[in-house]
Amino acid sequence: MKSYLSLIPLSAKVRKRQNRMTLLCIIFAVFLVTSIFSMADIGVQIERTRLLEKHENLTYQDMLSSTMAQTLFLTAMVLFILVLIAGVLMISSTINTNVVQRTKFFGMMRCIGMSKEQIIRFVRLEALNWCKTAIPLGVILGIVFTWGLCAALRFLVGEEFSGIPLFGISIIGIISGVVVGITTVLLAASSPAKRAAKVSPVTAVTGNLENPQKPHHTINTHIFKIETALGIHHAISAKKNLMLMTGSFALSIILFLSFLVLIDFVNYLMPQSSSTADISISSSDNSNSIDNELLDTINSMPGIKRIFGRRSILDVPATMDKNKGTSCMIDMISYDEFELKCLSKDEILKKGSDISKVSGNSSYIIATWDKDSTLKIGDRIWIKNEELEIAGLLKYDPFSNDGLTNGKITLITSGETFIRLTGITDYSLLMAQTADDITDEEITAISSILDKNCIFQDKRDERTTGTYTAFVLCVYGFLAVVTLVAALNIINNISMSVYARIKQYGAMRAVGMDGHQITKMIVAEAFTYAATGCTVGCTIGLLISKWLYHILIASHFSYAVWNVPAVPLLGILLFVLATIIVAVYAPSKRMRSMEITEIINEL
Amino acid sequence: MDLLEVKNLCKTYGSGEAAVHALKKVSFSVPRGEYVAIIGESGSGKSTLLNMIGALDTPASGKVVIGGTDIFAMNDRKLTIFRRRNIGFIFQAFNLVPELTVEQNIIFPVLLDYQKPDKKYLEELLTVLNLQERRNHLPSQLSGGQQQRVAIGRALITHPSLILADEPTGNLDTRNSSEVIALLKEASKKYEQTIIMITHSRSIAQTADRVLQVSDGVLTDLGRYRE
Numbered sequence: 001m002k003s004y005l006s007l008i009p010l011s012a013k014v015r016k017r018q019n020r021m022t023l024l025c026i027i028f029a030v031f032l033v034t035s036i037f038s039m040a041d042i043g044v045q046i047e048r049t050r051l052l053e054k055h056e057n058l059t060y061q062d063m064l065s066s067t068m069a070q071t072l073f074l075t076a077m078v079l080f081i082l083v084l085i086a087g088v089l090m091i092s093s094t095i096n097t098n099v100v101q102r103t104k105f106f107g108m109m110r111c112i113g114m115s116k117e118q119i120i121r122f123v124r125l126e127a128l129n130w131c132k133t134a135i136p137l138g139v140i141l142g143i144v145f146t147w148g149l150c151a152a153l154r155f156l157v158g159e160e161f162s163g164i165p166l167f168g169i170s171i172i173g174i175i176s177g178v179v180v181g182i183t184t185v186l187l188a189a190s191s192p193a194k195r196a197a198k199v200s201p202v203t204a205v206t207g208n209l210e211n212p213q214k215p216h217h218t219i220n221t222h223i224f225k226i227e228t229a230l231g232i233h234h235a236i237s238a239k240k241n242l243m244l245m246t247g248s249f250a251l252s253i254i255l256f257l258s259f260l261v262l263i264d265f266v267n268y269l270m271p272q273s274s275s276t277a278d279i280s281i282s283s284s285d286n287s288n289s290i291d292n293e294l295l296d297t298i299n300s301m302p303g304i305k306r307i308f309g310r311r312s313i314l315d316v317p318a319t320m321d322k323n324k325g326t327s328c329m330i331d332m333i334s335y336d337e338f339e340l341k342c343l344s345k346d347e348i349l350k351k352g353s354d355i356s357k358v359s360g361n362s363s364y365i366i367a368t369w370d371k372d373s374t375l376k377i378g379d380r381i382w383i384k385n386e387e388l389e390i391a392g393l394l395k396y397d398p399f400s401n402d403g404l405t406n407g408k409i410t411l412i413t414s415g416e417t418f419i420r421l422t423g424i425t426d427y428s429l430l431m432a433q434t435a436d437d438i439t440d441e442e443i444t445a446i447s448s449i450l451d452k453n454c455i456f457q458d459k460r461d462e463r464t465t466g467t468y469t470a471f472v473l474c475v476y477g478f479l480a481v482v483t484l485v486a487a488l489n490i491i492n493n494i495s496m497s498v499y500a501r502i503k504q505y506g507a508m509r510a511v512g513m514d515g516h517q518i519t520k521m522i523v524a525e526a527f528t529y530a531a532t533g534c535t536v537g538c539t540i541g542l543l544i545s546k547w548l549y550h551i552l553i554a555s556h557f558s559y560a561v562w563n564v565p566a567v568p569l570l571g572i573l574l575f576v577l578a579t580i581i582v583a584v585y586a587p588s589k590r591m592r593s594m595e596i597t598e599i600i601n602e603l
Numbered sequence: 604m605d606l607l608e609v610k611n612l613c614k615t616y617g618s619g620e621a622a623v624h625a626l627k628k629v630s631f632s633v634p635r636g637e638y639v640a641i642i643g644e645s646g647s648g649k650s651t652l653l654n655m656i657g658a659l660d661t662p663a664s665g666k667v668v669i670g671g672t673d674i675f676a677m678n679d680r681k682l683t684i685f686r687r688r689n690i691g692f693i694f695q696a697f698n699l700v701p702e703l704t705v706e707q708n709i710i711f712p713v714l715l716d717y718q719k720p721d722k723k724y725l726e727e728l729l730t731v732l733n734l735q736e737r738r739n740h741l742p743s744q745l746s747g748g749q750q751q752r753v754a755i756g757r758a759l760i761t762h763p764s765l766i767l768a769d770e771p772t773g774n775l776d777t778r779n780s781s782e783v784i785a786l787l788k789e790a791s792k793k794y795e796q797t798i799i800m801i802t803h804s805r806s807i808a809q810t811a812d813r814v815l816q817v818s819d820g821v822l823t824d825l826g827r828y829r830e
Contacts, residue, residue: 219702221714226711237702503698510692511692514687515683516680
């Protein structure tokens with residue numbers, strides 16, 4: 001041994017098991033940052049190539065100032081800060097527990113002459129020693145993950161991503177990973193280092209290691225059974241640990257709820273409808289002048305996958321309430337079976353709607369809706385003395401530019417009902433979905449059979465499926481990683497917390513606590529962390545979700561209404577519950593299977 | 604009838620050439636109410652023997668019978684409950700639960716049994732142990748001697764027939780040591796409890812009814828200890 005610091009690698013070898021989770025946390029933080037920055041960098045490179053193809057004399061400066069590049073870097077920066085916070089929280093809590101469980105060791109070091117400054121240096125260098133293996137591993141994982149993501153974008157999404165490099169290496173990504181790794185570890189180690197330095201030398205020689213320095217609240221054994229009361233107390237008595245655990249739980253939930261708004265946002269920005277048409281044929285004067293036989297003719301042409309049409313009639317007199325005789329003018333549009341089915345498939349119908357009643361020749365209809373609309377499912381409307389019932393409502397008005405009805409009632413009927421009511425059989429609009437391999441010649445062939453009253457539009461290039469899928473993939477990917485980080489953090493912390501009290505648990509078992517009670521105690525502790533984390537996370541998360549929804553969506557799409565994301569909230573609760581079960585399983589099994597003497601004698 | 608019977612107890616740590624025989628066919632018995640001291644060098648196997656008697660550790664072979672019950676014939680759950688109700692432990696390092704008050708620490712084994720503590724007996728214990736004034740204090744607010752008295756209270760609360768003490772005075776000064784031993788002896792007489800105690804102190808061993816010596820895993824009955 002050259003200096004006292006040579007103890008660090010020796011101690012790391014002995015404490016391999018206890019350090020494993022801390023290492024995993026650092027690897028994860030580095031991995032996340034490397035992949036986020038690598039993807040942002042590759043994204044910018046693609047954008048640069050695309051712009052260079054368009055404008056040959058583009059300089060790098062121009063490139064950096066492009067809105068797309070700025071958005072990408074801004075997103076990467078926000079994610080970077082969030083990851084940094086999550087990383088600091090995660091690593092800090094593991095180093096903290098790591099130090100707490102070695103109180104006696106640091107006491108002994110102080111006893112044999114280590115100064116406070118030397119203890120601080122020891123803990124910091126110990127943390128940096130973990131970086132030695134964790135950072136390269138995190139960077140490699142990040143690079144491999146980026147390759148995987150690039151391959152997925154290139155082969156699964158294609159379109160504008162078909163030119164993405166497969167084995168690209170981003171220097172920016174690697175540097176960011178390394179810098180974040182070291183910064184996070186140093187930031188995270190500073191508080192536990194000070195804590196370790198404060199350990200009194202007397203700790204090494206006194207019996208009760210976990211003796212609190214200051215008296216704290218006693219336990220109420222009247223409400224809960226003793227093991228449950230102790231478990232809850234273990235969670236809430238260490239304020240700092242509780243804050244870290246609550247913070248990391250809450251941060252993950254907040255991130256989750258915020259990202260869900262981003263997915264909503266992209267749904268509004270690039271609505272993906274099952275009935276999106278690749279070509280459309282509309283009547284030049286908006287009348288029902290397209291011969292209905294044209295639908296069958298085009299349907300039999302090569303390259304056509306599916307064709308469907310609409311008929312429309314505007315300003316039809318109708319009576320809303322027969323007794324009062326409230327009359328109004330309504331618009332009526334017919335949907336073919338396929339498009340009706342798409343309404344429920346695309347989830348644009350309000351709760352309680354029943355599309356099956358509308359199909360075929362029926363007396364049921366669907367109406368457009370917005371938050372100022374007074375229409376309800378079950379309302380009746382009389383058109384030409386025929387009674388129709390509203391079987392469903394749309395969440396907005398797809399026929400207006402802003403999604404609002406502006407007081408106008410628009411009814412959607414089936415083709416058969418429309419013909420019965422109006423006698424009109426011809427179409428005002430035909431829409432077709434084409435096969436992926438349709439040729440330009442086949443498109444031309446379709447347009448050539450149309451007469452001059454028809455307007456033909458080729459909309460194949462307007463499809464946003466590729467970009468949408470890429471975005472959703474990235475968001476869900478990031479959400480999966482955030483979830484995984486949260487799960488790892490919870491598992492790690494509970495395991496560390498149990499390990500820190502191992503001797504106490506051993507003594508409890510010696511005086512008669514059985515394995516089942518040990519498990520209940522650990523469950524109670526884990527559950528307390530989860531409960532506080534969920535409460536804080538869901539409260540702040542919902543507030544942020546509402547705020548983000550307002551600035552991103554509601555301010556641009558006035559018909560959009562924020563709703564409490566009940567299903568994701570339920571998902572979060574189930575996920576937290578599952579994580580607790582996993583987190584409690586290993587340590588409680590270890591505690592039960594260990595010999596009591598082995599636990600008591602463990603230092 | 605003997606309360607404790609130890610028959611041919613063997614314990615080996617490690618295997619092959621590195622095998623250490625901590626206990627070699629140890630056999631002895633202790634009648635109800637007897638106060639036994641176990642002495643021996645460090646590493647001689649005395650703590651291993653005590654841990655086996657208390658079912659904290661399992662032997663390689665042999666039997667431990669307490670009050671007619673072969674303790675190693677029970678499954679883990681039953682054994683835990685048996686230990687909780689029939690054996691009281693006192694450790695050198697006290698091993699109190701830091702979050703619990705003096706009173707809660709004493710009634711801890713009763714709470715683990717989901718029973719209500721006998722208040723009269725608790726008061727009696729607090730008086731005997733001279734802890735009435737400290738009943739709502741946390742272990743961190745007590746001296747070493749007081750903490751060990753709490754540990755004794757915890758060992759006595761379930762009226763166990765057997766009390767096992769591993770160097771209970773190891774962390775205490777002479778005055779506190781004498782107090783603790785006097786308390787243990789008093790309890791042994793008053794409640795007819797059997798005490799088996801490991802000690803390094805010859806003066807403490809002298810106070811016992813019988814002294815057993817463990818040397819290299821072999822037990823010798825020294826009878827009543829004399830200088």
